[in-house]
Amino acid sequence: MQISKILNNNVVITEKDQAEVVAMGRGLAFGKKIGDDIAVDKIEKCYTLQGDESSRIDELLAGIPDEIFVITDKVITLAKEKIPGKINDSLFLSLADHINATQLRASDGFVIKNFLLWDIKRFFPTEFSIGKKAVADIAKKFDLPHLLDTDDEAGFIAMHIVNSELGRGNSSASELTKLMEEMLTIVKYSLKVAINEEDIFFQRFVTHLKFFSERVLLDDGTTLPNSDDSLFEMIVERFPESYETTLKIVGFLNKTRGYQVSKDEQTYLTIHLARIVPQTT
Template sequence: MEIKKILNNNVVITQKGNSEVVAMGRGIAFGKKIGDNLSAEKIEKLYELAGNESSRVTDLLSEIPDEILEISDDIATLAKETIKGKINDSLFLTLADHINGVLVRVKENVAIKNFLLWDIKRFFPEEYALGKKAVAEISEKLNLALSDDEAGFIAMHIVNSELENESSSAASELTMLIEEIVTIVKYSLQVSLNEDDIYFQRFMTHIKFFAERVLSSTTENCSKDEDSLFDMVVQKYPEAYETTKKITGFLLKNRNYKVSHDEQMYITIHLARIIEKD
């Protein structure tokens, strides 16, 4: 691979197929110049850049200290190893930009409150746990005292990466949608929602992915056999289904999203288990 841009001794921009990539490695650019080929044994990490990222990535990375790039790489790598599903390579760049901003804010004594922190802890515990680990590493390596608010912000970046959505508001919108659905469940069923209960946790896992489908406007249609199963579930769990109908009505009215029988069936089954547990 040919070097297109040298950012520092450890980071270069190169080409892989039709995509630009960030290549990282200790001393990867030492003694090199633009146009030289990279030594394969020096490459430790490759991050592919989307088309709309390529124009800004050089300026972005050239302003960020090496230690922040290393921390961002550590977190992105851990996220890929931990989270089930796809983590976009853009997470590395997003984290580097965010952590660099954190460093600037701390120096200027500017604190930002994360008003979604409580919901992030509830709805995205795996991502939040990664955010906590990231904050611990940042605090240790950069000698900063960071709050749980920052763990929540990093968790939101990870959720955005999972959603494959470039909008910075994606995680916030997903969190708010989940909160809306849980609020409907809470007031409709009038049962105690124990967040440590395995049935509630399974329900929340399902709702997370369901909410992602709502936001992306994707749905699945049932076969005739599944329609028969749906009818059976409705008859067996009428109380749970009444709450499901309130959810589907809300989504149709407020987000113009029609919930399929398949999706209604699974939501109803999860709610029925919560009711039975209560």
């Protein structure tokens, strides 16, 4: 592996399997120049770049201090631990750029309001908790205690993580949040109950709704097969009120997005809704 770009003494760009890679390691580029071989035993972390990211390396990473790369790597490492198998390496570039811009704005006394914060907190609590830890690290490293006065920045970092989870297509955290809010509104008005959002059954429903919403947003035109008609019919008969709400969601998705909700998906939605009702009446 040879150095193609040097970002600082600890971060370089190289190539592996015909893809550009951000390689990190203490003193990795010390005394080195472009074209020199990398000491593989010094590489501590690698992030593989995809698509048009390679052409944006200079634009996104130019002038970013090493401390930002360290914090970014720490955030991604924690995210991969908490959300295994879903975090894309492309998060490194966008998150490093975002965190650097955040600390520059905060140094000048500016903090941007996050208008999706309330939804982010309730829909993506794991990602939000990671964002909180990241903000604490930024505030400590750059002596910006006022960053801790609000949760806005933690929400923005959480959105970057959610975007990485989506992984492909043009879907984004804001789209996912909007879709989940739309379906929750249908649920609340249809069931006509005061939902306790701290209840474990509601939290499980939100988790299911998140994954279901991801499938809707990433829809490639195919529909999940209907595997068990007998189970579907039993659930419909047993929980008619909840199934009526499911049908409203089905109609909404078909009308607004052309998404065909399979019987399996209807079954799982109905079961989750049925668990909410007795806990909120």
